[in-house]
Amino acid sequence: MLLCCCLVLVALVPTTLSVNPGVEARLTGKGLEYGRQVGMVIVQQKLKSIKIPDISGEEKLDHHLGKVKYTLSGIQILNVGLPQSAVNLVQGTGVRLSISNAFISMHGNWRVKYRRVFRDSGSFDLSVNGLTVATTIGIMSDETGRPAVRSLNCGATVGGVNIKFHGGASWLYNLFRKFIEKSLRNALQKQICRLVDEAVADLNPRLKTLNVLAKVDQYAEIEYSMVSPPVVSKSSIDLGLKGEFYNIGKHQEPPFSPAPFSLPLQTSNMLYIGLSAFTANSAAFVYNTAGALSMYITDDMIPQSSPLRLNTKTFGNFIPQIAKRFPGLMMKLLVKTVKTPVITFTPDNVTVQTTTTVTAYAIQPNATLSPLFVLNLDSSVSAKMTVSEMQLAGRVTLNKINLSLVTSYVGDFQVGILSGIFKVVVNFVVIPRVNVELAKGYPLPTIGKMKLVNPQLKVLKDYMLIGTDVQFTN
Incomplete structure (x- = not known):
């Protein structure tokens, strides 16, 4: 009756010890x-x-x-x-x-x-x-x-x-x-x-349809249980949800905790949902732990229109010893995160800092991989977040990358000369694949056939705020 149509996220008595929530909600x-x-x-x-x-x-x-x-x-x-x-x-x-x-x-x-x-x-x-x-x-x-x-x-x-x-x-x-x-x-x-x-x-x-534990994909699920009792005031109901990502079947806590945050006093919408940087960073921790933040890149993944090809001829133009020692071979790159990406929320901006290693291989005629070099690649991307249906989705764009040499198997070379190649690789291969996954979104807390009406998303310091009206269908 009333609560099912209106209270939406309200009604959970805590089942865990009281901690700071990763997600806060307010019913007005x-x-x-x-x-x-x-x-x-x-x-x-x-x-x-x-x-x-x-x-x-x-x-x-x-x-x-x-x-x-x-x-x-x-x-x-x-x-x-x-x-x-x-x-x-x-x-x-x-x-x-x-x-x-x-x-x-x-x-x-x-x-x-x-x-x-x-x-x-x-x-x-x-x-x-x-x-x-x-x-x-x-x-x-x-x-x-x-x-x-x-x-x-x-x-x-x-x-x-x-x-x-x-x-x-x-x-x-x-x-x-x-x-x-x-x-x-x-x-x-x-x-x-x-x-x-x-x-x-x-x-x-x-x-009972509240998605207390909502599956995201093959790697992750997100928990929306309450961490403290609802705070009922004269004008609103505030509640704190755990808002934490976990690896499916393995609830391992990350090496960081949610910081407290408070929703602003706004009343123009029915419902406000605040999603903290902790929630986003717990997702990064889960995917990194699952080994999902790594990929092999081959030449067929580079746009055909690009003059830069993933072969020893192209890289030999910058590092001549590669072309001399491995003439006429195709190459493969292994991009792998070194540590969990760090996501920060500042007013009107979401930034993701990542540190990855890039290992370059020459592909021998018998398919054996010969290592050429290993680079550290520090990158910064900006994310634009959107709300669609009951999903929070995102799209990232590259801000900058910094390269440094970890190991070379072909002698010393100046890393800076490769920055153009790796900007192409990141912009045309890595980021599009990341955006495909981000576009799938992850589920927001919901009860039954709940629909968000005209949701508006704003990035504030340390959290994102969704202001929305709500509609229920039978």
Whole structure:
């Protein structure tokens, strides 16, 4: 009902020790209002399922008139109206839902027996006005660490009950009208809170869809469990998610921890999600640990339009001894990270610093690889991040590279003369392949069929901020 449509990321009680979160989220008053609108539709449908059992009774009118026996049967809900409702945050607890001036219209059949010999029957229309319902939706966690909710203290009162009978003798049913109205009021009041409690409980299967552990690809998954209880204030709900990448099947902690950060006070969107540099760096740690940040580069990967080819002739123009010792051979490069890349967030900029080794080989006619040299390649790239569907994707461009010689198997040479070649290699081979992977994106935290509406992403110091509205579909 309400929370499934609105609270989105809210509802996890911590299942880990309290640490700084890698991801923070804030639900604003605008988000609660959206939840109220969608939630009222669900509550209305639930109240339409009210089942009023047949009501039978015997009432003594007075010592002159005696007793009248009555039965109401086949009672059906025709309409439920919820013209006024509100949601409010209950500090430290959850959400308070209140409904006022609601009305319900019903139709059914009546039958009476009076003084043994007189029987009559007909139909009736019943309208209930001034119905009020209020409940607090408590937030907790189930045994799997996923969200769970329950109604804590529902209360319902029925204002006026007006019944209009059709058929039969009006003098007769007017005798027992007040007893019928009282019985129906009691029956409704017992039913309403039970149905509201059921509606809240019905959220739990949906809330179990929260991607607490979301698979990214063959190497990585990301954990979105809570690291501390939700902080419910008078205007918003703040929560901290772990937001950490792990190797699939092996949850190894990186040699760094998330630093604290706070979301800015903004209210124009329903939901704000802050993704810290820790989350990005934990991804770099995972992929580096998995050995995924290495690749072989061959000449067929260089654009045909490039005059620079990956062979000993091209490299011999810069390092003559290569052409002399290995004439007419194709070459292969092994690019491999030396240490985990470092990702930093500064206002309007994401920078990735990488240190890799480049080992150059000559490919002998029998496919044997003869090492030529090993270089250190320090590079800096800038990343542009985008949000698409429920994925955060990226694209990088090269800022600069610096080369230094580690080992040479062909004698000394000036490394700087190779910078042009390796800029071509990085720009036309390495970066396009990285961008293909980044374009696949990684999953943001989500519940059910949740959709981000007009998300805006801004890079701030040490974290990225996504401001977005939210929409749920069935």
